[in-house]
Amino acid sequence: MSGGLGVDAWWNGLGSAALVGTGRREVPRPPDPLSDRVVARAGETSSEVSLLDALAVGTALRRGGRTGRHVPDSEREAAAEPDRLPLAPATARQLLDLLLTQSPVGPRLTPLALGVWLREAARAGVRVHHASLVPLLTAATATPELRESVVPVLDNRGSWLCSRNPAWSWVHAVVPDARAGDTADWASSSTEVRSSLLRSLRRTDPAQARDLLDSSWTTDPAAARADLLGTLETGLSLDDEPLLERALDDRAAGVREVAYGLLDRLPGSARAARLAGLLGGLLSTSGVVRKKVHLELPREPDAAAVRDGLGKAPKGRSQRGLWMERIAAGAPLETWTEVTGVDPVGVVRSLEDRDALRGLRWAVLVRRDADWARALLDVGWDAALVGLLPPDDVARRVLDRLEQVTTLHEYAATLRLLPPPWSAEASARVVKRLAKLDPSALGTADLVTVLALSLHPSAAPAVQRLAATSEGGRLTPLQHLVQYLSLVPTITEAFR
Amino acid sequence: MTRWSLQAVEKAAPDAASLAAGRRLATPGPWSEVGSTDSLVWGRCQGSGRTPYQVSIDLTGPAYRCSCPSRKFPCKHAIGLLLLWVRGDGAVADAAEGPDFASSWAQTRAQRAAERAGERATGTDKPVDPEARARRVEDRIRLMDAGIAEFALWLTDLVRAGTVQAKRRPLSWWDAAGSRLVDAQLPGLADRVRDLGSQVNRRDDWADHLLDQLGLCWTAVKAWERRAHLDEVTLADLRVFLGWPTATDDVRGADAVEGRWQVLGAHRSLDGRLQQQRTWLRAVDSGETVLLLDFAPRNGPLPAARLVGSVLEATVARYPGSWPRRALFATEPAVVSTGAPLPAGSTIDDALGSSASALAANPWTPRVPAVLDRAALATDEVVDPTGTAIPLLPVEDAWTLAALTGGRATTVFGEIEEGGFRPLTIDLDPVGEVG
Numbered sequence: 001m002s003g004g005l006g007v008d009a010w011w012n013g014l015g016s017a018a019l020v021g022t023g024r025r026e027v028p029r030p031p032d033p034l035s036d037r038v039v040a041r042a043g044e045t046s047s048e049v050s051l052l053d054a055l056a057v058g059t060a061l062r063r064g065g066r067t068g069r070h071v072p073d074s075e076r077e078a079a080a081e082p083d084r085l086p087l088a089p090a091t092a093r094q095l096l097d098l099l100l101t102q103s104p105v106g107p108r109l110t111p112l113a114l115g116v117w118l119r120e121a122a123r124a125g126v127r128v129h130h131a132s133l134v135p136l137l138t139a140a141t142a143t144p145e146l147r148e149s150v151v152p153v154l155d156n157r158g159s160w161l162c163s164r165n166p167a168w169s170w171v172h173a174v175v176p177d178a179r180a181g182d183t184a185d186w187a188s189s190s191t192e193v194r195s196s197l198l199r200s201l202r203r204t205d206p207a208q209a210r211d212l213l214d215s216s217w218t219t220d221p222a223a224a225r226a227d228l229l230g231t232l233e234t235g236l237s238l239d240d241e242p243l244l245e246r247a248l249d250d251r252a253a254g255v256r257e258v259a260y261g262l263l264d265r266l267p268g269s270a271r272a273a274r275l276a277g278l279l280g281g282l283l284s285t286s287g288v289v290r291k292k293v294h295l296e297l298p299r300e301p302d303a304a305a306v307r308d309g310l311g312k313a314p315k316g317r318s319q320r321g322l323w324m325e326r327i328a329a330g331a332p333l334e335t336w337t338e339v340t341g342v343d344p345v346g347v348v349r350s351l352e353d354r355d356a357l358r359g360l361r362w363a364v365l366v367r368r369d370a371d372w373a374r375a376l377l378d379v380g381w382d383a384a385l386v387g388l389l390p391p392d393d394v395a396r397r398v399l400d401r402l403e404q405v406t407t408l409h410e411y412a413a414t415l416r417l418l419p420p421p422w423s424a425e426a427s428a429r430v431v432k433r434l435a436k437l438d439p440s441a442l443g444t445a446d447l448v449t450v451l452a453l454s455l456h457p458s459a460a461p462a463v464q465r466l467a468a469t470s471e472g473g474r475l476t477p478l479q480h481l482v483q484y485l486s487l488v489p490t491i492t493e494a495f496r
Numbered sequence: 497m498t499r500w501s502l503q504a505v506e507k508a509a510p511d512a513a514s515l516a517a518g519r520r521l522a523t524p525g526p527w528s529e530v531g532s533t534d535s536l537v538w539g540r541c542q543g544s545g546r547t548p549y550q551v552s553i554d555l556t557g558p559a560y561r562c563s564c565p566s567r568k569f570p571c572k573h574a575i576g577l578l579l580l581w582v583r584g585d586g587a588v589a590d591a592a593e594g595p596d597f598a599s600s601w602a603q604t605r606a607q608r609a610a611e612r613a614g615e616r617a618t619g620t621d622k623p624v625d626p627e628a629r630a631r632r633v634e635d636r637i638r639l640m641d642a643g644i645a646e647f648a649l650w651l652t653d654l655v656r657a658g659t660v661q662a663k664r665r666p667l668s669w670w671d672a673a674g675s676r677l678v679d680a681q682l683p684g685l686a687d688r689v690r691d692l693g694s695q696v697n698r699r700d701d702w703a704d705h706l707l708d709q710l711g712l713c714w715t716a717v718k719a720w721e722r723r724a725h726l727d728e729v730t731l732a733d734l735r736v737f738l739g740w741p742t743a744t745d746d747v748r749g750a751d752a753v754e755g756r757w758q759v760l761g762a763h764r765s766l767d768g769r770l771q772q773q774r775t776w777l778r779a780v781d782s783g784e785t786v787l788l789l790d791f792a793p794r795n796g797p798l799p800a801a802r803l804v805g806s807v808l809e810a811t812v813a814r815y816p817g818s819w820p821r822r823a824l825f826a827t828e829p830a831v832v833s834t835g836a837p838l839p840a841g842s843t844i845d846d847a848l849g850s851s852a853s854a855l856a857a858n859p860w861t862p863r864v865p866a867v868l869d870r871a872a873l874a875t876d877e878v879v880d881p882t883g884t885a886i887p888l889l890p891v892e893d894a895w896t897l898a899a900l901t902g903g904r905a906t907t908v909f910g911e912i913e914e915g916g917f918r919p920l921t922i923d924l925d926p927v928g929e930v931g
Contacts, residue, residue, distance in 0.1 A: 015703055018710075021658030048652035052714040055655075059711030060859045064852040066915035068844045068884035069877075076883075077874045080902030101502065102519040102579055133899040157902050164875060165895065479525065 007031060007065070011058050014051065022047040027054060080160035085127040088153075092121065092494035093129050095487075100135040105487060106480035109452050111143045113484060117491050118149035124495040127155035137161070137168050147171070186212055191224045198231040206235035210243060217243075222252035229258045236262060241269050248307050260309045260326070265366045267332040271308050275330040278305060282327075283339045293340050293350040298323040321355040328359025333372055336360075344375035361385070383417055391419045395426055402433050411437055412447040420454035427456035435466055448477040452484045460485040500555075504800045505578040507764070508558065511795060514568050518575025524587045527580065531591040537581050538598035539588070541573045551577050552598035554605055556828065558800050561601055569797055636681055640720070640738070643680020647673075648717045651710060659706050663696045670694075684739025685713065687767075712737075715859050732816035733858040742815055748826045752813040756780040757829070758836050759802045760865065761909045761920030763891075766794065773798045776865045776909070776920070777823065778839060780807060785865045786814060786823035804921050806834040818857040820864055838907045838923040841867030844884040851912045863913035870905040873897055878917045881905065889918040897922060 013028035027050050034057065045053075088096070096117055103110040114136075121128065128136060133154070140146040147170055154162070154171065162168040186194065194212075201209040213228050220228065229247055232240050240262070247259035248271070263271045282296045297320045301310040305323075309330065313322040336347045351357055364372040365384060373388040381401055386394055398418045405411045415430065422430065430451070455463070460482060467478040509515035521527075521541060528548065530539035535556050540548035541564075549564040551573045560570035581588040593599060650673055654662050670693025677686035692709050696702040719726065719734050726734065735742070757777040764773050775788040792798045802808070810829035815822040842850075847866035854861045870881045877885040889911075891897070897919055907923035 011707075015707055018655055018659045018707060019703065020660065021656050023656050024658070046652070048656045051655050052651055052710065053718075055707055055711035056715040056718065057711075059708045060715070060855065062708070063859075063914075064855040066848055066851070066886075068848065068880075068886045071877075071879050071883050071885045073883070076879065077872075077903055079872065079904045098583075102522045102583075104523045130899050130902070131896070134893075134895045157899065160902060161895070161899050164898065483523070 007058070007061050010054075011062060014054055014058055017051060018055070022051050027051045030054060030057070081156040083127055083155040083157055085125060085153075085155050088121055088124070088126040088128060089494060092117070092126075092491070093132070095491055095494055096128060096132050096136070100132060100139060104480075105484040106477065108446075108449055108477065109480050109484045111139070111146055112449060112452050113487055113491070114139060114143075114146055115149055116488055118146065118153055120492055120495045122149065122152040126153070126495070128153050128158070130157055133158050133161055137165075137171070141167060141170070144170075187216065191227055194224075195227055195231055198228060199234055202231060202234035206237065207239065209235075210240060214243060217246075222250075222255060225250065225252065226254040226258050229255060229262070232262055233265075236265055238266060238268055241266065245270070256309070260330070261366075264329050264363060267334075267363075267367060272330055272332050274304065274308055275327050276332055276335040279327050279331040279335050280339045283336070285340045285342065291340065291342050291346065293336075293342050293347050295324075295351065295353055295356055297353075298327060318355070324353060324355040325359035325362075328356045329362045330359075331363070333360075333363055333367065333369055344372045345378060348372075348375045348379055364388070383413070386417050394419055395423075399426060399429050402430065405433075405437075408437050408447070412450065415447070415450055418454065422454045422456055424456045424458045427454075427459035428462065430455070431459050431462045431466065448481050452481055455481075455485060457485055457489060500578065500582050500800065501803055502579070502582050504803060505575065505582055507801045508570060508578065508797060509575050510568050510570065510797055514570075514572050514575055517572035518579055521572060521576025522579035522583070524580070527577070527587075529595060530577070530580070530588045531594065532581055532588050533591055533594055536594045536598050536602055537577060537588060538594050539577050539580075541576065543573070549573050550597050552594070552601055553578060554602050559605060560797070568795070636740075639679075639681050640740070643677060643682050644717055644720045646680070647677060647682070647685065647713070651714060651717065655710065659703060662706065663702060665693075667693050667697075681740070682738050684737050685716070686739070688713065691767075712860060728816060729818050730858070733818055733860060736817060736822075737860040744824060747813050747815050747824060750813065751816070752811050752826045753779065754811045755782075755809075756832060757786075757808045757810060757812060758839075759804050759806050759808065760785065760838065760867070761804055762801045763911065763918065763920055764798065764801075769794050771796070771798055773801065774911075775802055776820075776911075777808075777812065779812075783839070784819075786812060786821050787865075788824065789822055802829075803831075803834060805836050807832045807836050818861075819854055820861075838867055838909050838921065841869040841871075841907055841909075843882055844868060844871070844878070844880045844886055844917075845882070847912055848886070848915075863911045863918075866910060866912050866917070868908045868910070868917070871908045872903055872905045873901050873908065873919060873922075874903065878908065878910075878919065886912075887916040889913060889916040891918055891920070894919075900924060 010028060010031050017025045017027050027047050087093075096114075098104070099110060099114050099117060103113065105113050136150060137158070140150040151171055159171060162171040186197075189197070198209045198213060201212070210232070213231075217225065225247075229243075232244075244259050244263050244266075247255050248263075250256050250259070263269050266272060278298065282298060284294045284296070285291045286294060298310070301323060309326040310323045313319045333344075337343060340347065342350075348357075348360075351360070360372075361376060361382070363369075364376060365388070368388050370388050370390065370393075373385040374393075376382060377385055377389075377397065386397055389397065395418060398414060401414050402411065405414055411433065418426065418430070451463075463478060463485065464482045467476060467482050506515060509518060526542040526548075528540045528542070530537075532538070535554060537553045537555065539551050541551055542548045543564060549562055551560075551562045553560050553570075553574055560574040562571050562573050564571055564573055566572065577588070594602070670690055674686040674690040674693075677683070677689060688709065692706065696706055699705050716734060716737050719730070720738070723731060723734070732742070756779070758780055760776040760778050762773060762775040764771065766772075771792045771794060773788075773790040773792075775790070776785055777788060778785045790799050808829035809832050811826040812823045813826040815824075841847075847864075847868060850866070851861075851864045854864045868878065868880060872879045873888065874885070877887050879885040888894070901922055908919050909921040909923075910917050910919040
């Protein structure tokens with residue numbers, strides 16, 4: 001287009017004229033090769049018509065003259081690397097498609113079934129088919145619990161795909177990388193960032209984490225000191241004692257509270273020994289054959305005892321009660337037995353002081369002492385303490401407890417304590433008990449999840465009978481459970 | 497009739513909610529008396545009521561019937577039954593013939609269809625009165641003449657006042673112009689003007705878009721004024737742009753080709769209140785590509801999409817107009833084979849070239865089909881081996897296409913529209929997974 005305007009420049013000129021209207025701006029002349037055709041009539045027509053004429057020609061030129069852009073090799077996007085893992089077997093792929101598009105087990109149990117599928121796939125060392133990547137990633141985006149097990153089956157294609165969609169960026173976050181946070185930015189980081197940094201560092205290098213905490217201890221505000229001190233709970237040991245002792249002298253009550261709680265976990269600490277001294281002074285026994293343990297109320301504490309936590313009680317709380325609880329929570333458990341010569345069962349049986357019992361229970365919990373837990377459980381059901389027993393013991397106690405619960409709510413709460421997977425016998429007892437508890441009220445589909453995760457496959461027929469008695473043509477949670485129990489072996493089979 | 501694909505069922509659902517509800521019903525639990533023949537699928541579904549719903553599906557239509565009160569069509573029961581059926585795991589057993597409630601319905605339908613076909617063939621029931629018809633055409637042309645003249649004035653007013661001012665107009669101003677065009681029996685222009693009203697408010701490049709549309713409309717105005725001098729093909733193209741439909745019966749009789757047609761790809765879109773389904777067919781012998789168009793109201797059912805890669809034996813009648821031509825099935829197509837690979841294609845430059853030729857013949861051509869060889873789908877463009885790229889137009893399953901190709905070059909079929917490319921079908925052979 002020598003001499004005249006190019007089509008683009010002309011079109012822009014038409015645009016400017018059109019913007020403000022032909023009433024105010026003249027219509028530009030077209031580029032040379034077109035001018036005789038378009039302008040020929042221009043003299044005889046109004047400027048509106050010549051603009052419209054020009055637009056008609058211009059749009060035809062633009063639409064017909066479109067070209068692609070040239071992409072230099074350096075700008076080409078990298079394609080996915082070939083996959084490394086073999087493809088999942090055909091039956092397994094069909095099952096995955098079924099779960100992703102029309103799951104037979106209902107929305108609650110589908111993530112569990114997908115979890116089973118994914119774990120089996122990872123165990124078999126295979127990848128999913130490309131067509132299932134999008135629905136699978138979509139499902140795992142909606143259900144974060146699935147994410148960790150999705151990652152190993154994605155292979156190169158899947159991880160390439162995720163790198164292109166921000167919604168799936170969690171895939172790369174899940175991949176364990178060493179980026180535990182930057183210790184160099186300690187001074188300038190927020191308390192949240194520091195606290196998560198400390199937590200992860202405590203798992204690998206507790207000393208370095210402690211040193212970091214120590215480095216800003218004198219300058220951090222009280223709330224930050226309390227928060228950060230709490231992270232010592234991970235990987236806690238006697239090496240942390242000097243810092244904790246210092247925290248006992250802290251100005252802020254919140255920091256001191258955190259320190260008491262942490263020192264309670266260290267029966268070998270100097271504070272534990274000091275509290276053992278106090279406790280020993282309160283204990284006495286009577287009787288010879290069957291000794292009874294007596295516990296006096298604590299006396300007015302000295303300055304050292306106040307420093308160890310025997311301070312002023314909050315409003316409404318008995319002063320001596322608080323001291324009693326603090327002593328019982330912090331002293332070594334052995335103090336009770338060594339001073340009195342009575343075993344844990346005997347001690348618990350004779351203890352009547354509620355504050356002492358509360359402190360003792362706390363000490364048992366944080367030190368995870370199974371013998372004492374058993375002794376406490378003998379006098380009353382305590383869900384938290386059951387977890388401290390060896391699995392067989394737990395199962396026996398939980399199953400006994402199940403016989404006593406009267407509501408579906410209690411039933412569900414108790415069932416959660418039963419360590420999975422359940423034996424055939426345990427499963428049978430669980431289902432039998434459920435039958436007596438009006439399973440039609442099983443709207444709490446949460447319970448179905450617990451059952452699905454742990455029931456022995458042999459319980460399927462019993463659940464089936466139970467499901468059949470429940471009314472209605474709709475698929476109840478129980479029927480989904482039946483489907484689930486039969487689906488799981490099929491999934492496992494599909495990877496053989 | 498071959499079993500449908502899962503995709504075909506999904507596309508038959510009127511909306512996502514019905515599909516989801518159908519999926520929940522796609523378990524054997526609530527079903528009884530289910531079965532299927534070549535052309536029928538049926539069953540009884542236990543719903544919330546006492547008596548189970550009777551569901552029948554005529555696969556040839558496809559047509560659906562269910563005794564449930566749902567106003568969705570097809571309802572969730574029909575979708576659920578189809579999902580159960582396509583799974584092919586024996587939950588819906590093959591049978592020689594259906595139960596009474598299903599077969600009698602199918603028979604009535606077939607009978608009615610035959611009667612209609614008979615009417616078309618003999619024309620006995622509705623004798624065409626050529627004089628009356630000519631009168632109707634004359635009336636319409638008079639209306640259109642007046643409408644076009646008024647529209648020309650509207651366009652000149654618009655450019656005199658300027659496009660900035662047009663952008664400031666409320667939607668009702670564009671709607672009013674649209675309504676006048678509807679009254680003048682110019683529904684094609686009417687839709688365009690109404691759409692333009694919302695586009696100028698939505699698009700960043702509204703100014704260029706508006707200029708293009710003004711140019712196209714003005715081309716149509718000028719062409720209509722000179723219609724006496726236009727050849728038949730261009731006249732037909734103009735009629736499509738203005739929205740003067742050609743009666744299907746006229747098409748059926750006119751330009752029919754018998755042969756084998758490969759389904760290259762399909763696309764569904766929702767334009768305002770109307771759903772559109774475009775299916776591109778390629779004649780196996782001549783290589784000509786034609787376009788099937790189906791329409792349905794927003795919540796209505798579109799016919800099940802033809803399985804991509806299948807080859808159909810059918811008589812296809814073509815509408816008048818220039819390439820790519822719209823067509824319809826003059827006879828019910830029979831599936832000859834499935835899984836045909838895409839034919840050899842071209843570079844992006846060549847495809848743009850054929851788009852330009854199509855525009856030269858018909859300046860209103862909205863899009864043309866194109867098979868691209870060894871094309872890679874990048875994040876927002878498609879790149880061919882020469883390094884030429886054009887933007888990708890958004891499609892619903894863009895991520896699935898990315899997952900399937902992995903960014904590797906493969907044969908891709910799609911539509912070239914406004915200088916962009918809408919991928920519809922990919923040939924998986926070169927990147928296929930070894931199962």
